[in-house]
Amino acid sequence: MTVPAIPVLDGHNDALLRLYRAEREGGDTFLDGGGAGHLDLPRARAGGLAGGFFAVFVPPGVAVDDDVRVGEPDLDVTITDAGYEVPLAPPIDATYARRATLAMVARLFRLEERSGGRLRVVRTVDELTAAMGGGVLAAILHLEGAEAIDPDLDALEVLYRAGLRSLGAVWSRPNVFGHGVPFRYPASPDTGPGLTTAGRDLVRACNRLGIVLDLSHLNERGFWDVAALSTAPLVATHSAAHAICPSTRNLTDRQLHAIRVSDGLVGMNFEVSALRPDGYDEPDTPLAVLVRQVDYLVARLGIERVGFGSDFDGATMPRAIGDAAGLPRLVGALRAHGYDDGALRQLAHENWLRVLRKTWRD
C-alpha cells in the first residue's frame, strides 16, 4: 500500500526562467514532463507538490531592439581559506528587466491556458486551496527582485491586477529599492545599506495591496527596514538558519526572532550550500542535514512558522531529493525523525496558508 503524499505548498522555484530559456530554444516540456531541471507537472504530481511560488528572476542581459538577450547568472566565485565570496552582482537595466519580466509572466499565463485546467495562477487563498484540493497545480506569481517595477510603482499596480502576489524587493544585486545581499560564507548578512526611499514606498504599497514581501535576498539592514515598516507577517521564502550554515543568505537568530514575533514564516531552502555547516555546494548532502535545519528553525520559530522553499530549478538540490518527485523522501525523513502527521501538514502547507491568509487581501 502506498501512503498518499502530503500536499506541499512550496515557497520558491525558478521554473519560469528555465521554461523561458527552453521556449526560446524551441522546447516546452513542463506540462508533459521528460524535460530537464527539477520541476514539471508530472513530477509535481508524483511528489505531492500541490502549489508553489513561481519566481520571475531576470538574469543579467540587455535589451536589443525589440528583443532581449538573456545571459547566465554569472556568479564570480572566489574560494577563500574558510569558504567563498561572490561580489554583489551589478545592477541590470530597467528596460531590459521590464521586457524580460513581462515575457516570463506572459509565459506563465500561456502555460495556464494550455494546461487545460491542470495549472492555475491563483490570486486568493480560496483559489489556492480549491486548486490544491482539486489536483490542480497552484502557481503564485512572485518577482525575485523588483527591477521591472518603476520607483513610481505604476508597474506594481498593473502587475498586482495581473496576479502578482509576492515579491522580493531585491535579488543579490542593487536596484532602486535597496541593496541585495552578496553570496559569502562564512559571513554576516550585514553587508551594506538598507532600503532606499523608493524601497520604503514599495513596502507600504505591498502592505496596502496585500503582496507578500520576501526577505530572502535582502541584506540585514534591508531586513530590519522592512521589519520596522511592514504591517504583514515577515517572510523569507527560501532561506535557512545562519547559526548552522553561516552564509550571508541565511537568517541570524535575531532575524528569526523578529519573524517569530511577526507570526511570519521561513521556507527552508533546499540549496545544499545554504544548509550545510561547511557551506559546500555538494549534492551528496544527506537528508539529515535538512532535518537538522528544520529542527533548528522549529526551535527558534515554533512549528507554525516553518515551511519549505525548495529553490527547484534555481539551485543545487541534495541528491537524496533530486527533484519535485523526491519531496516525499524529505517528508519521510522528517516523519522518521519524529514529526507526526499534524506537524508534517503544518510544515508542508498549512503554515504557508496561514501566512497568506494574513497577508493577501482576499
Ligand code: ZN
Ligand atoms: Zn533566490
